[in-house]
Amino acid sequence: xxxxxxxxxxxxxxxxxxxxxxxxxxxxxxxxxxxxxxxxxxxxxxxxxxxxxxxxxxxxxxxxxxxxxxxxxxxxxxxxxxxxxxxxxxxxxxxxxxxxxxxxxxxxxxxxxxxxxxxxxxxxxxxxxxxxxxxxxxxxxxxxxxxxxxxxxxxxxxxxxxxxxxxxxxx
Ligand code: HEC
Numbered sequence: 001x002x003x004x005x006x007x008x009x010x011x012x013x014x015x016x017x018x019x020x021x022x023x024x025x026x027x028x029x030x031x032x033x034x035x036x037x038x039x040x041x042x043x044x045x046x047x048x049x050x051x052x053x054x055x056x057x058x059x060x061x062x063x064x065x066x067x068x069x070x071x072x073x074x075x076x077x078x079x080x081x082x083x084x085x086x087x088x089x090x091x092x093x094x095x096x097x098x099x100x101x102x103x104x105x106x107x108x109x110x111x112x113x114x115x116x117x118x119x120x121x122x123x124x125x126x127x128x129x130x131x132x133x134x135x136x137x138x139x140x141x142x143x144x145x146x147x148x149x150x151x152x153x154x155x156x157x158x159x160x161x162x163x164x165x166x167x168x169x170x171x
Contacts, residue, residue, distance in 0.1 A: 032098060032099065032100040033100070035100065044128075048126060052117060052120060052121065055120055055124075056116045056117060056120060059116040059119060059120060061115045061116050061119070062144055064115060064144065064147060064148035064151065064152050065148065065152050066148070069144070069145045069148040069149070070145075070148060070149050070152070070153040071165075071169055072142065072145040072149075073142075073145035073146040073147070073148050073149025073150065073153070074149045074153070074154075074165055074169065074170075075169060075170060076138070076142060076145065076146045076149075077146055077149050077150055077154070078165075078166060078170050079170075080134070081146070081150070083095060083096060084096045084099070084103040084130065085103050085104065085105060085106050085150075086105045086106070086107055087107060087154065087162055088107050088154065088157045088158060088159045088161070088162040089158075089159020089160075089162060089163065090159075090162070092105065099129075099130045101129050103130070103131070106150055106154065106155075107154060107155065108155060109155075112151060112155075115147055115151055118147045118150075118151060119140075119143055119144060119147050122134050122143050122146055122147065123135040123138075123140070123143050134146075
């Protein structure tokens with residue numbers, strides 16, 4: 001028994017020493033240009049997925065197909081999201097090309113998040129990515145408006161219609 005405990009302690013000390021040595025060595029490239037290796041990527045994706053899922057249970061999704069909501073949500077989306085996520089006929093801006101992980105393009109995507117998940121992500125952001133938290137600057141109502149617009153309206157719009165909304169509501 002004593003031998004097992006000593007072996008465990010010894011292994012732990014080696015792991016901590018090796019990790020600390022690696023951190024101090026500068027070998028890890030923190031730049032955005034070098035992707036994570038597949039193990040790190042899997043660890044981050046799995047942690048993110050379970051972390052968000054665990055936090056969704058108290059979120060009550062309101063009705064998200066009201067025109068007034070779409071217009072309000074559009075104004076926020078057009079101002080704060082297009083540069084990273086794009087919009088109908090609009091590619092994400094230059095800044096988004098240098099982001100890692102890269103922001104998903106939502107227009108005509110088959111891989112849209114669920115409404116409660118979207119609400120939580122917009123409100124809280126995602127650590128160590130460039131996805132900001134809009135909770136400190138926006139009410140829950142505004143965040144639902146944004147969710148309604150980009151999940152239920154944007155994909156039905158043509159680039160021309162999106163531009164007509166820009167002229168009508170945002171200029
Ligand atoms: C500075 C860039 C940036 C801005 C601005 C930004 N996002 Fe993001 N967003 C990201 C990145 C990067 C990710 C991917 C994070 C990841 O891979 O874990 C993301 C992820 C998301 C997701 C999760 C997508 C999915 O499939 O799980 C949603 C929803 C989202 N953003 C909505 C928005 C909305 C709405 C706005 C505007 C209010 C916005 N974002 C503004 C960079 C941005």
